[in-house]
Amino acid sequence: MTTQTKPIEAYSLPTPNGQKVHIMLEELGVPWNYHRIDIGKGEQFTPEFLAISPNNKIPAIVDPEGPGGEPISIFESGAILKYLGLKFGKLYPTDLRQQVKVDEWLFWQVGGFGPMLGQNNHFNVYAPEKIPYAQKRYTDETHRLFRVLNTQLAGRDYIAGDYSIADIASIGWAQSWERYGISKAEMPNFAAWIERLNARPAVERGLNWGKDTPQKSLADDKDAQKVLFNQR
The missing domain is CATH 1.20.1050.10 (Glutathione S-transferase Yfyf (Class Pi); Chain A, domain 2)
Structure with missing residues (x-):
């Protein structure tokens, strides 16, 4: 069974797509750190974030103990789930x-x-x-x-x-x-x-992860809507 020594770095928010990764990491019981990316303020467009998520969307992760012991960054929630399932041999079948x-x-x-x-x-x-x-x-x-x-x-x-x-x-x-x-x-x-x-306790934790930080409703945040909608 694969063990994880260094924390997996998760760049995310408590949105449905971000919650997938939170739940998966909680189900696996591996060490991980949460990095909040405020998409309403445009933090997804920083060079640092684009280096790991070129589609400027959350979630993304960096696994410091990737294949061959070298770091790997992964974007797209489905790809992240498959990677983690394959790496740790859990929640993704071998057959x-x-x-x-x-x-x-x-x-x-x-x-x-x-x-x-x-x-x-x-x-x-x-x-x-x-x-x-x-x-x-x-x-x-x-x-x-x-x-x-x-x-x-x-x-x-x-x-x-x-x-x-x-x-x-x-x-x-x-x-x-x-x-x-x-x-x-x-x-x-x-x-x-x-x-x-x-x-499931891990599902409950994953769904609630990051919700302790207050966030203005997007429906009322016109500045955030300008950042998020109608981009070319």
Whole structure:
């Protein structure tokens, strides 16, 4: 079993994407340090951060004990989860057939469940002009994706069979089910899954990590919106 002597450096925020990495590190029980990147103030555009996350997005990590004992930096939350799962041999299967299942649902989250919910939030909360077509488009897609998740969880405790990075990738986004008008009564498999995950101590710690620092609501922070939206 791989041991970690030096802390993994995590550059993040308590957002759904950042929470994936927080939960994973807490589940693994390895030493790590949290570095808050204030994206509302543009800290994601500093040369130091861009050196490890060229897409200027959180989260990113630096593992001082990477392959061959040399440091490695990793950006994109899905890539981080896979790296940590492979390195420590936990929460990511060794069997190729099972790896495919986990990868399918990991990529489902990073390619759909996260981005579509994000667009839903943007057009319904932040857009200065309400565009009914866009609102309906992303609201409908959000509901479709929750339905897909609920269907996949029929007869399963976890998304890909055993508890894995597929669950960790989705739980932060799924926490906002009420905001998206999702009914637990209509999606009982999803309801049981989210309660099951929220009962895990590492999930609770990961979801709450960094929330002790007050942060102004983005909906009310016009200066932050100028930094985050409509960039070319």
